[in-house]
Amino acid sequence: MSAEILHPNLGPPPPAKPQPKPKPKKRIPLISKAEYQEGVKRTKALITELGLKVSETHRTTIVGQNQDSHQIATVRAKAQTVDRYAKALKDFLEFCFFMEDYESAIILMRDHCPENPPPVSDDTAILFLRYKVQLLDETVLHHKSHVPVVSRGKPLKAVGSWTAVSTIGIFRSALSQIHKAYDTTRGSSRHKNGSYFLACKECRKLTLEQRQNNKSCGAHNGHCQAFGEGNVIESETFGQHFSMIEKYAQQHYMSKSSASFLPSQLRTIRDHCANDGSLAKLMQWCVIILGCRLYLRIDEVLSLETESFVPKYFVIKGKTVISLCVKIKGKCDGQERHFQVYDDPKYPELSPVRPLLLYIAATKRTGGFLFPKSTQMFDANPTAKYYYGSFLTHIEFFVKLVGMDLQSGMDGEHLIAGTHMLRKTAFLLAYWAIKLEQLQSDKESIPTSIPSHEESAIFNDAAMKISGQSTNVTLLADGRHGSLSVQMTYLGDAATLFGLFRQLNRLSTNEMVGPYFPIFIKQLGNLLHIANNGSGTCGFNKKSLPELASWFVFDLMQVDSETDLARNIPELCRKAKALNHVEKEVSTEILLNKLKKHLPPELFTQAMTRMTSLPTKSGDTTMTDSDVTTNTIPPATLQSSLPNYQELCRKAKTNEAKLSIVIQAFTRMTKPPPKKTHLKANRWYYHQIRTYRCVQGCFNGNTCEFLQKCKEKGIQNVTGRIFKCPNKCVHTK
DNA sequence: CTAACGTACCCCAAGCCTTT
DNA sequence: AAAGGCTTGGGGTACGTTAG
Numbered sequence: 001m002s003a004e005i006l007h008p009n010l011g012p013p014p015p016a017k018p019q020p021k022p023k024p025k026k027r028i029p030l031i032s033k034a035e036y037q038e039g040v041k042r043t044k045a046l047i048t049e050l051g052l053k054v055s056e057t058h059r060t061t062i063v064g065q066n067q068d069s070h071q072i073a074t075v076r077a078k079a080q081t082v083d084r085y086a087k088a089l090k091d092f093l094e095f096c097f098f099m100e101d102y103e104s105a106i107i108l109m110r111d112h113c114p115e116n117p118p119p120v121s122d123d124t125a126i127l128f129l130r131y132k133v134q135l136l137d138e139t140v141l142h143h144k145s146h147v148p149v150v151s152r153g154k155p156l157k158a159v160g161s162w163t164a165v166s167t168i169g170i171f172r173s174a175l176s177q178i179h180k181a182y183d184t185t186r187g188s189s190r191h192k193n194g195s196y197f198l199a200c201k202e203c204r205k206l207t208l209e210q211r212q213n214n215k216s217c218g219a220h221n222g223h224c225q226a227f228g229e230g231n232v233i234e235s236e237t238f239g240q241h242f243s244m245i246e247k248y249a250q251q252h253y254m255s256k257s258s259a260s261f262l263p264s265q266l267r268t269i270r271d272h273c274a275n276d277g278s279l280a281k282l283m284q285w286c287v288i289i290l291g292c293r294l295y296l297r298i299d300e301v302l303s304l305e306t307e308s309f310v311p312k313y314f315v316i317k318g319k320t321v322i323s324l325c326v327k328i329k330g331k332c333d334g335q336e337r338h339f340q341v342y343d344d345p346k347y348p349e350l351s352p353v354r355p356l357l358l359y360i361a362a363t364k365r366t367g368g369f370l371f372p373k374s375t376q377m378f379d380a381n382p383t384a385k386y387y388y389g390s391f392l393t394h395i396e397f398f399v400k401l402v403g404m405d406l407q408s409g410m411d412g413e414h415l416i417a418g419t420h421m422l423r424k425t426a427f428l429l430a431y432w433a434i435k436l437e438q439l440q441s442d443k444e445s446i447p448t449s450i451p452s453h454e455e456s457a458i459f460n461d462a463a464m465k466i467s468g469q470s471t472n473v474t475l476l477a478d479g480r481h482g483s484l485s486v487q488m489t490y491l492g493d494a495a496t497l498f499g500l501f502r503q504l505n506r507l508s509t510n511e512m513v514g515p516y517f518p519i520f521i522k523q524l525g526n527l528l529h530i531a532n533n534g535s536g537t538c539g540f541n542k543k544s545l546p547e548l549a550s551w552f553v554f555d556l557m558q559v560d561s562e563t564d565l566a567r568n569i570p571e572l573c574r575k576a577k578a579l580n581h582v583e584k585e586v587s588t589e590i591l592l593n594k595l596k597k598h599l600p601p602e603l604f605t606q607a608m609t610r611m612t613s614l615p616t617k618s619g620d621t622t623m624t625d626s627d628v629t630t631n632t633i634p635p636a637t638l639q640s641s642l643p644n645y646q647e648l649c650r651k652a653k654t655n656e657a658k659l660s661i662v663i664q665a666f667t668r669m670t671k672p673p674p675k676k677t678h679l680k681a682n683r684w685y686y687h688q689i690r691t692y693r694c695v696q697g698c699f700n701g702n703t704c705e706f707l708q709k710c711k712e713k714g715i716q717n718v719t720g721r722i723f724k725c726p727n728k729c730v731h732t733k
Numbered sequence: 734c735t736a737a738c739g740t741a742c743c744c745c746a747a748g749c750c751t752t753t
Numbered sequence: 754a755a756a757g758g759c760t761t762g763g764g765g766t767a768c769g770t771t772a773g
Contacts, residue, residue, distance in 0.1 A: 084735090084736085084737090085735095169734080170734095170735095172734090173734050173735070176734075177734085177735090299738085299739090
């Protein structure tokens with residue numbers, strides 16, 4: 001049986017046990033199903049009692065994507081929004097039942113709503129917000145009387161399930177939306193006398209006839225207010241308490257925003273990935289640096305396909321790859337747009353081109369997803385892309401590697417390594433590049449104080465770019481944000497950090513970035529001209545990306561054609577970095593030649609001179625990149641390494657193959673798996689361990705004998721929880 | 734204020750395991 | 754053997770974040 005089913009570079013051995021999770025407290029529903037039915041009945045009764053008309057034709061008919069979700073309101077909201085709103089309002093309806101406020105429930109009952117419903121009570125809405133937002137088990141006090149709210153004989157306890165300001169905002173939007181659907185509740189925006197008021201008890205005592213004649217109880221300027229009107233969000237009380245509740249959420253719950261890397265941190269990550277030796281790490285670096293150069297969200301990078309690259313727009317001059325071209329359709333892009341991915345000869349360690357070509361050559365990728373699932377790493381045409389969640393755990397790992405403190409945000413805000421991290425880093429790199437270039441073109445050494453007008457100049461420049469008045473900064477076009485303000489937020493952080501680094505004299509070589517090249521191109525015709533007609537064009541822009549990749553590795557980098565690329569990543573990364581940059585690097589060969597002059601020639605046998613091209617294991621000190629700065633490498637996260645085996649095992653067809661994977665999984669494991677856990681990956685270990693123990697215990701690790709015996713005893717499945725030992729041994733207990 | 738996406742948790746059902 | 758518990762995977766709901 002072959003132990004080579006698993007490629008040695010698929011990942012580090014599975015380490016570390018997971019954190020035991022605290023058992024979540026089970027949430028008790030506010031009201032029972034029976035009480036809900038009771039509420040519906042009472043609300044319907046109230047509708048009849050008030051003489052409100054429920055007609056089939058008048059009801060708004062917009063529904064969400066889930067067909068059973070509650071109908072909401074006006075025609076303008078899209079299905080997804082309706083769904084989102086429906087969830088917030090569903091809970092609110094239950095709350096109204098709980099509070100026995102059936103009048104507020106009328107407009108919330110989507111399948112039985114009259115054409116002229118009264119608005120919801122602002123008091124109930126405020127109490128609902130308090131119930132949702134206040135910390136778990138906190139007693140909800142009434143906002144007017146300040147005494148505990150009691151309903152159905154019990155004081156109301158908060159659940160604290162809404163912890164974000166945005167969630168509270170969605171509730172407000174949902175309320176507003178639903179009120180806008182009806183003339184009676186439309187509010188001032190679309191209704192002349194749209195002020196918000198609730199039903200007056202005195203007016204309601206009048207007979208129907210009296211009401212129709214607009215007879216009033218005497219108060220409110222002679223108008224009859226037997227029915228409430230207006231949009232609840234226009235209630236002054238609601239407005240006041242709404243912002244108070246927002247503030248409460250801000251103070252009591254952590255908010256999150258995306259972090260970004262610094263150039264030095266990117267270098268640390270690059271060095272780690274290059275020296276790790278595994279293809280997986282090389283891939284992770286490609287994802288990161290591509291995302292940082294193309295302003296992409298993580299899932300957008302992971303969606304890139306080999307076919308996304310457009311070879312005819314590649315710019316290759318002689319023996320130099322200037323840029324690659326990639327077409328992308330981002331979240332906000334209406335159509336596919338073309339971007340140039342530039343090599344960075346000045347700081348090759350931050351070049352996206354070199355690792356990418358190396359990666360493609362090493363995987364022998366010819367099509368499909370560029371960054372596939374780990375099980376398809378060596379497929380020529382992967383069909384499953386790398387899972388977003390897995391990549392997030394890798395990012396987390398890198399965040400730890402560079403020592404980033406995510407808890408350091410201001411105002412209780414804490415940073416996350418999430419979807420927009422690469423995109424934000426891209427803005428930072430771009431801004432820094434432009435600033436550094438400015439400084440250098442001014443031929444000044446890096447000054448220690450920043451004139452503040454200089455900072456604002458960049459912003460003005462960027463803003464001008466939007467209106468097409470500047471040729472200096474095309475950054476905003478490259479970043480292609482919809483709104484200027486969001487880009488400014490991203491740029492703001494970059495600018496502040498840059499300023500601080502300069503002031504503290506910390507703009508060392510580690511923080512340097514090469515000149516900024518705009519990447520977005522509209523005039524493809526002209527690009528084609530450049531790609532085809534420049535001097536020394538070698539014609540590789542007429543061939544595919546994989547062909548370019550192998551040309552890059554075997555011709556440009558002069559790697560021996562017999563070399564197994566996937567096993568020599570550290571050295572290849574070093575070579576790729578040294579390309580066009582020889583003077584900085586001292587190759588092993590040059591060192592050997594130098595040594596030769598001083599040492600007796602008989603020391604240099606054939607074997608020794610061949611050493612330079614011998615494959616070397618990762619971590620071997622002779623191969624260590626001279627720039628490596630990290631000595632301590634944190635262990636890989638559990639998720640980043642464990643699921644591979646499970647996937648592989650599931651895919652394996654024969655018992656032999658499955659068993660081989662199981663054995664490998666356990667021999668690579670440093671600690672026994674925890675007995676019980678809800679982590680999917682560990683569950684797999686939990687179930688496979690009996691097989692492993694049996695092979696070791698009963699058969700001394702001889703898998704052939706084990707399989708033979710299983711076959712004799714008619715045991716069909718030798719792995720997993722169904723497995724029973726053919727010898728009925730004790731090892732499996 | 735709206736749209737879209739991403740994640741964590743809950744519930745459920747089927748089938749195996751352990752206990753009675 | 755019945756009862757109850759646990760695993761596992763699927764599907765749905767609720768919540769969070771950010772862009773437009």
